Structures are given as structure tokens and as C-alpha cells.
Amino acid sequence: MKEKKRYVGAPVIKKDAMALVTGKPVYTQDIAPKDCLVVKVLRSPHAHALIQEMDISQALAVDGIVAVLNWMMRPGGGLPWPVRPIRSQAPMTV
Amino acid sequence: MEIQFTLNGKKVKAQITPSTVLLDVVREKGCYSVKRGCETSNCGLCTVWLDGMPVLSCSTLAARVEGRAVTTLEGLAREAEAFGLYLAREGGEQCGFCSPGLIMNVLAMERELDHPDPEAIREFLAGNLCRCTGYASQLRAIENYLADRCSGPGDREEGQPCGEQGGIGG
Numbered sequence: 001m002k003e004k005k006r007y008v009g010a011p012v013i014k015k016d017a018m019a020l021v022t023g024k025p026v027y028t029q030d031i032a033p034k035d036c037l038v039v040k041v042l043r044s045p046h047a048h049a050l051i052q053e054m055d056i057s058q059a060l061a062v063d064g065i066v067a068v069l070n071w072m073m074r075p076g077g078g079l080p081w082p083v084r085p086i087r088s089q090a091p092m093t094v
Numbered sequence: 095m096e097i098q099f100t101l102n103g104k105k106v107k108a109q110i111t112p113s114t115v116l117l118d119v120v121r122e123k124g125c126y127s128v129k130r131g132c133e134t135s136n137c138g139l140c141t142v143w144l145d146g147m148p149v150l151s152c153s154t155l156a157a158r159v160e161g162r163a164v165t166t167l168e169g170l171a172r173e174a175e176a177f178g179l180y181l182a183r184e185g186g187e188q189c190g191f192c193s194p195g196l197i198m199n200v201l202a203m204e205r206e207l208d209h210p211d212p213e214a215i216r217e218f219l220a221g222n223l224c225r226c227t228g229y230a231s232q233l234r235a236i237e238n239y240l241a242d243r244c245s246g247p248g249d250r251e252e253g254q255p256c257g258e259q260g261g262i263g264g
Binding site for chain 2: 011013014016017018019020021022023024025026027029030
């Protein structure tokens with residue numbers, strides 16, 4: 001007689017299945033606080049371009065903008081990612 | 095402006111503007127089963143029942159639910175669990191993001207259609223997109239669920255098709 005396996009050939013219910021199918025708040029959009037700030041990443045439209053300076057004054061003037069962050073504001077300054085850590089500089093932060 | 099309506103059997107009030115959509119109101123009231131998908135009435139993720147009829151809450155103005163009854167998956171918890179188990183057994187929930195909207199429509203279909211064949215099921219649920227493309231497993235789960243419901247020992251009590259808090263029309 002063929003032995004009935006507990007796992008092989010038998011359906012396995014995912015650990016999070018019941019939370020998903022009953023609509024529990026498990027996704028980022030469900031658990032993000034209502035008043036949290038929204039981060040938007042702006043990428044260069046030019047591949048392999050060298051960014052020499054960045055004028056953020058117009059962006060900051062837009063109503064509701066709290067901050068514009070770029071590599072120049074990193075502690076210790078230096079180059080943006082990806083670079084190899086340089087000993088003489090402050091630790092890299094992302 | 096202020097509206098009053100019944101949400102899963104409870105009377106609630108909400109402050110809205112004329113352009114507020116129902117999706118935002120029910121999520122604000124803590125019904126996180128109602129997912130924000132396409133927001134253009136294409137995906138079915140935000141399906142809720144309005145007086146027992148499935149509607150897309152992303153495209154229903156909140157002002158239109160004044161005095162009416164809205165049901166979300168939270169109000170059908172027992173049924174969601176019962177059918178959800180069938181879905182989970184087939185691996186049909188996958189990422190789970192489309193499941194609540196799908197389940198709202200499956201439960202509405204169960205009330206509306208008598209012994210639907212696979213073609214009728216597909217047609218009824220044509221508005222529920224699944225980006226994991228779990229359609230085949232969803233269909234198996236629905237067929238198994240309906241077959242078990244018809245043949246006796248189901249997960250729910252006799253004569254209580256809506257669960258205790260459920261209820262079409264609140």
C-alpha cells in the first residue's frame with residue numbers, strides 16, 4: 001500500500017495565509033502612520049553623467065516640501081554611493 | 095460635510111468633501127482589508143458591498159453612501175476565514191493583496207448565483223485582477239468551496255449565511 005505522506009504531495013498552507021485572506025493590516029500602506037512624510041527618489045535622467053552641483057531652491061519653495069536631501073548633506077561630505085569606504089572619512093550613511 | 099452610514103452593522107459618521115471617495119473613508123475607519131489598487135476601477139481590489147451589492151469603493155463617492163449600508167471583509171470575518179482556508183489550501187492567495195476584494199465578490203457570487211459553472215464563475219469575477227496570476231488556483235478553491243457548501247458539513251452554521259455581524263444591508 002502506498003504510504004500517505006504528510007508533506008510530500010500535500011498542500012502546505014502558508015504561515016501568513018489567514019492574515020492575508022481575512023484582510024488584516026499587513027501591508028506597508030496599511031501600517032504607515034497617516035501623518036508620516038513621504039520620500040520621493042529623484043534619479044538623474046542622464047546615464048553616467050557627472051553631477052557637479054544641484055540647485056534645490058525651487059524644490060524647497062514648493063508648499064509641503066519638508067526637506068530635499070542629496071549627497072552634499074551627508075556627514076563628512078564626499079562622493080555618493082556606490083564608492084568604496086575611505087578610511088579618512090566619516091562612516092558612510094545611507 | 096458630514097455623512098452617516100452603516101459600516102459592518104455599526105452606525106458611523108464621517109467628515110468628507112464632495113470629492114472624497116468611499117475607499118478613503120472605510121480605510122480611515124480602520125477597514126484595512128479594502129486595498130488601494132489601481133484607483134481607476136480596473137482591478138477590483140477595493141470591492142465593498144453597498145446595500146449588499148459589490149461596488150468599487152475607489153470610484154464610489156462617499157456622499158453617495160449617506161444612509162446606506164457598507165460591508166467590508168471585516169464584517170464578514172467568519173465567512174472570509176471559511177473561504178480563505180480553501181484559497182490557502184490551493185495556494186491561491188499568493189501575495190494576498192487581491193484576496194480581500196476577490197473574497198468580497200466570491201461571497202456576493204455565492205448569494206447571487208445558484209451552482210455556477212466555471213465559465214459563470216470566471217465571468218462573475220472578471221473584474222478581480224490578480225498580478226500573481228493565481229487564477230487557476232482561485233478557481234479550484236472556489237469550486238471546492240461551493241461543492242462543500244452544497245454537500246452538507248460546511249464551516250458555517252445552517253441559516254446563518256452572513257455570519258453574526260454580517261448581513262447584506264447591515
